[in-house]
Structures are given as structure tokens and as C-alpha cells.
Amino acid sequence: MKGEVLLINPWIYDFAAYNFWMEPLGLLSIGGVLRENGYQVRLIDCVVSAPPAKLRRYNTWKIPKQIIPKPPLLREIPRRYGRYGISPEGFLKSLRRGPRPDLVMVTSKMTYWYPGVFETIKAIRSIWGDVPIALGGTYATLCYDHASEFSGADFVIRGEGEIEALKIADEITGGSSKIERYSLSDLDTFPEPAHDLMPRRNGSLPYIALLTSRGCPMRCTYCASRLLHPLFRFRSPESVIAEIERCHVEFGVEDVAFYDDALLVKAEDHAIPILEMIISRGIKVRFHTPNGLHASLITPEIAELMFRANFKAVRLGLETADEERLRVTGGKTSLDDFVRAIESLKRAGFTAE
Ligand code: SF4
The missing domain is CATH 3.20.20.70 (Aldolase class I)
Structure with a gap:
């Protein structure tokens, strides 16, 4: 085993969110690639932490919401703003439950959900101050400069992240993976996303x-x-x-x-x-x-x-x-x-x- 990578899907910060079959697919795809190269991989999904006892039609469900203050830009919107997913205490508990990983990879989705990404990274730093953190996903790609300057991550990945993530993991652990077997122009070169990591x-x-x-x-x-x-x-x-x-x-x-x-x-x-x-x-x-x-x-x-x-x-x-x-x-x-x-x-x- 080369090292341990902790994958984290951060909270959603929004006015509404519902679980219509959500998975952090980019992160799970990175998880599949890392595992194929000998890394041990864990996942904490702040949004889809545990399916509730009673599901709605076709296995969908309402995501728990905690009302939080609106950011200044959204103050005029007459709706209740919230953090969707597990509680901050629950997240800290999940982090403490496992050993300190060699690398943490955080994904990001909608650009305007970035406050949830920042909170996630802050919480990780509060437990392991110096752990290397890589941030990828939609916000990191579309707002690369903003993410590089303000997120608190050590690495920001732009675009489809499997190969870049593997390079970062190798750089940090001193591992050497068979990166050349993957090609972003041939999607069949990648293993299946690590769906089995989901709750x-x-x-x-x-x-x-x-x-x-x-x-x-x-x-x-x-x-x-x-x-x-x-x-x-x-x-x-x-x-x-x-x-x-x-x-x-x-x-x-x-x-x-x-x-x-x-x-x-x-x-x-x-x-x-x-x-x-x-x-x-x-x-x-x-x-x-x-x-x-x-x-x-x-x-x-x-x-x-x-x-x-x-x-x-x-x-x-x-x-x-x-x-x-x-x-x-x-x-x-x-x-x-x-x-x-x-x-x-x-x-x-x-x-x-
Ligand atoms: S560019 Fe493609 S994915 Fe985007 S809205 Fe148009 S049809 Fe849909």
C-alpha cells in the first residue's frame, strides 16, 4: 500500500437541495484510479452521509438542512439559506474517526457553493493542520484563481482530475504509478468510479x-x-x-x-x-x-x-x-x-x- 488518501465531498450551501441520485462522481473516479494504483482510499460525503430510514420515490430523499446566515451578496433573496448535509460536529467526528491521511482531496460543484468548500477545508485544517489538501471539481476549474488564493488548499486541480490527482499523490508519498496507462481522450482506460465507497x-x-x-x-x-x-x-x-x-x-x-x-x-x-x-x-x-x-x-x-x-x-x-x-x-x-x-x-x- 502506497499511502492513504481521504476523499471529501463538501457541504452544499444554497437555498434548496434534494438528493436526486447524487454522487460525487469525479471524486469517485479519482478514487477508482488511486485504488488501481495501490492507494488506500476513504470517503467522507458531507452531503449524502447516510440514507434515511424512509426513502422517497425511486430512492431519493431530502437532504438535512441547517439554516445559516446568508452571505452579503444573497441577503436580498427572500428565502432561507442553509448548509445541506451532515452537521459540522458530525463532520469533525468523521475526520477524527480515521487516521491522519497522507493526502486529502476535496471536490467542488456549483461555483456559488464555494463557502461550503472553504468551511470543509477549514475543518480539515483544524484537525490536521499540515495535511496536504488538493481541491478539484467545477468551482476549482471555473474559478481557478479564486480557489488558489482563498480556499486554503495546497493544490488546485483544473479540469478532469484523475491523472493530476494521481501525480499529486505520487509526489507526496514518493510513489510511482503507471500514469501512462490513462488517457483523457479514451475514457475506457479509466476504472469504474469507486461507487462502493458511498454510504x-x-x-x-x-x-x-x-x-x-x-x-x-x-x-x-x-x-x-x-x-x-x-x-x-x-x-x-x-x-x-x-x-x-x-x-x-x-x-x-x-x-x-x-x-x-x-x-x-x-x-x-x-x-x-x-x-x-x-x-x-x-x-x-x-x-x-x-x-x-x-x-x-x-x-x-x-x-x-x-x-x-x-x-x-x-x-x-x-x-x-x-x-x-x-x-x-x-x-x-x-x-x-x-x-x-x-x-x-x-x-x-x-x-x-
Ligand atoms: S452546451 Fe450542451 S450541456 Fe450545455 S446546455 Fe447546451 S446542450 Fe446542454
Whole structure:
């Protein structure tokens, strides 16, 4: 064993948050790579710490919230601001429960959640003042200078972090990993995310989040996808099916949420083979698309395959009903596309709620 790395998913600081099959996928992917190279890996997820006794539909649940003062910039918003996830005391207890790690890796999501990231790093420093801390994820990538200056992390990782994280771990522990086996242009070179690190319920994982691709070929003006993932790449359908089947069989997963930005792009080479394999192999889990599908790409054939594959919560992306705004912000869909998609889904058997 080369050394121990503690992965931490920080709190959400926001006005609302709900667990629609959340996993810190980037962090879990780093965890998979570190383990493949001989590191021992632990996870503390401040948001999804333990599934409650009673779950809501499709294994979703409300995340506990503690009301906290609003930051000055948000003071005018007439809603209650909060820290979502475990209590600060609970987090400190989780940190103290384990040995001092060789390296702590903290992820970050929405840029405006950065106060939760800072609090997390402060809490880690209060226990192990000099432990090396690396920060990655969405906020770290999009606000790199801000994160470097103010977060308190020793390393800030920009973009997809697996290779960089492995280099940092090697640098700190003096290890030497086979970094050259990984390529960000071939997603199949990476192992599965370490889903098994997530908290269980009665011994099982209720759900997993899944990425079958990274990036998006569209360029909507309001979207950061191209900054987070400059290249659009797919995993092979076979690797996706293997991950779903393994998680279902080994961990008892019942719900799988696709978090792709562009699941249906080039569907004939990607989504359609995945859907056909789910059906032909009789995989008995429920599927969801919380990140929103491209309505313009939902054909009658795809809608029918999704229905037969047991998709349940299907979301479509529609940022505005103003046709002109849709066009000038990137034209990923039109109102006609949207109506056609709904009709295809209804014909396939889906009902609206
Ligand atoms: S289609 Fe979606 S993911 Fe792609 S650029 Fe537009 S908003 Fe972003």
C-alpha cells in the first residue's frame, strides 16, 4: 500500500437541495484510479452521509438542512439559506474517526457553493493542520484563481482530475504509478468510479449516478460544459453495461441516474446500443435522466427503447419558451422539437406528472 488518501465531498450551501441520485462522481473516479494504483482510499460525503430510514420515490430523499446566515451578496433573496448535509460536529467526528491521511482531496460543484468548500477545508485544517489538501471539481476549474488564493488548499486541480490527482499523490508519498496507462481522450482506460465507497442502506447501495460520456458538442452560451470538458468523448457501451450490471449484482443498486450532458448525441453508436443491451440482458433497475435530455434528439425509436428499458424519471432540457432566446443561446432545441419529444414519449407509454 502506497499511502492513504481521504476523499471529501463538501457541504452544499444554497437555498434548496434534494438528493436526486447524487454522487460525487469525479471524486469517485479519482478514487477508482488511486485504488488501481495501490492507494488506500476513504470517503467522507458531507452531503449524502447516510440514507434515511424512509426513502422517497425511486430512492431519493431530502437532504438535512441547517439554516445559516446568508452571505452579503444573497441577503436580498427572500428565502432561507442553509448548509445541506451532515452537521459540522458530525463532520469533525468523521475526520477524527480515521487516521491522519497522507493526502486529502476535496471536490467542488456549483461555483456559488464555494463557502461550503472553504468551511470543509477549514475543518480539515483544524484537525490536521499540515495535511496536504488538493481541491478539484467545477468551482476549482471555473474559478481557478479564486480557489488558489482563498480556499486554503495546497493544490488546485483544473479540469478532469484523475491523472493530476494521481501525480499529486505520487509526489507526496514518493510513489510511482503507471500514469501512462490513462488517457483523457479514451475514457475506457479509466476504472469504474469507486461507487462502493458511498454510504449504504441495509448493506446495499440504493442508487448510482452514471456518466457514459464527458462533455457536449453543443455550445450553448450560458453553459460551462465546454470549459469543464473541452473534448466530447464516449465510453464504450460495453463498459457502461458492465458498470450497471456489477453495481446491480454486487451492491444491490435499484436506481441508475444518467448524468451525461449529451446522452443522446450520436445515439446510433452510443445510447441505442446501451438501451438495446439493457433490454436484451434483462437488467432490472430503474433509470432516470436528472440532467435533462436533448429534446430534439428524442425520436420515436429512442422513446420506445427508453420505455422498454424501464426509464422512469425522464427530464428534458428547456431553458426558455421564447423561441428567439432558444435560437440565439445555441439552438439545442426548439419549441416544436420539445412538443415532438413529448409526443414520442407519450406514444411510447410515458405519462406526465
Ligand atoms: S446542450 Fe446542454 S450541456 Fe450542451 S452546451 Fe447546451 S446546455 Fe450545455
